[in-house]
Amino acid sequence: MSDETEERPKPRRRVKRRKTRKEGRYHHGNLRRALLDAALMLVEREVPKGVSLRSVARLAGVSAAAPYRHFPDKEGLLAVVAEEGFRAMTSAMESAVEANKEIPLASFRAIAFAYVKYAAMHPSHFRVMFGPEVADRSLYPGLKESSERSLELLTRMIRSCQRPDLIGGVDAKELAIAAWATLHGLATLLVDSQLDQPHQTDAELQAVTNRVADVIYRGLSYSGL
Amino acid sequence: MSDETEERPKPRRRVKRRKTRKEGRYHHGNLRRALLDAALMLVEREVPKGVSLRSVARLAGVSAAAPYRHFPDKEGLLAVVAEEGFRAMTSAMESAVEANKEIPLASFRAIAFAYVKYAAMHPSHFRVMFGPEVADRSLYPGLKESSERSLELLTRMIRSCQRPDLIGGVDAKELAIAAWATLHGLATLLVDSQLDQPHQTDAELQAVTNRVADVIYRGLSYSGL
């Protein structure tokens, strides 16, 4: 997944560096990253509750106690997993919005598709991001900040489209919540397999997302957008 | 919760009926219902994963093996719990729509509030209804049917409001999915505590739901409603 950790600035060690890449070594070198990657792999293919600290350690090829050198407990690891999910999703949304910034509807459709597609492609990750696995988000500032950023992006986007001449004074934040709810609802329904139509292919997903996005976009338009 | 089971028609037993109400009796009388009620109680106050078959049996005052006389396994019990949740939610929505059927917007707001309020008042129950606890819903026909009924209700409601003169030919089902996604998204965000504003009181919940419902309602209106 990612290849460099930010938190632990690696001290320059010139001697024996080649040895640190070998298999079967006692010290791992970058176990923190390896554990996160293992957790991400597991989270991609399991139901969230199926991701145990032990299974993560197992996948990283390390003893069950080793993770405690890098995370205070299981929730601490999942909080970072969730945080990385938010970062990835937000950056997908940013690219989408950037590529379509001239046309409001296209921009809205693009951001909607980025959101929904992320959820559809990473259902368990999406669940960890929004579910009860991390009980109190305020304990994890990085997670809190990254999760708030995606709503801010949506709000900014809507504000930038708003037409102050029409029904003036409608709070962009309120509209953003409505838009967010719609995208989140569609994503959640897809993740939980509630929509029985097939939405397997990208095109089908795109189609249903556009249809839903268009309805809410019209609603936003007539509320001052 | 409910007081009568439908599945097991009680054979008339006249003798010793008084004894069956006593405490400490060997046969329970209506353990199936008691287990469901226990599960409902637990599900109301715990995170879904906290509801174990053993804890249900414990709360019903019965041995850990007893539930297997009434349900094939844990998922079988949870499927019935989910089914009862859908029934309760749908009937709340039906009452709401019935009380406001003259005015489309009021009707829509009412149905929205019924949906969102149910989720907010029964967060864990809501999670069991939509979450991965029951993996394959088609194994439980009762659950499948009751869950489909709530979407049908929404679709019928939207169809009955539709104005064929405007942008004719927009499929009510498509609009219903958009509306459903919005309500479901708002409900899910509330249940997962994603909206940081306080929505504790009925009035606050009503207010935020109305705001969101109004946006989507406008979107629906300009799509043929």
Added chain:
DNA sequence: TGTACATCAGTGAACGCGCGTTCACTGATGTAC
């Protein structure tokens, strides 16, 4: 009404399991001199 009997709802012990976390430890690493 009374009795024999089949039915079946509930028991309690046991199974094997994987989990999160702790602990004293050991072995590798980088650093001070």
Added chain:
DNA sequence: TGTACATCAGTGAACGCGCGTTCACTGATGTAC
């Protein structure tokens, strides 16, 4: 450059736990006669 040492990342065994499910059983119930 070489050595002594502090640091600390990872080990492996153990803890206590609650879980879902099974099994042979037992005791209450309703029914046929």
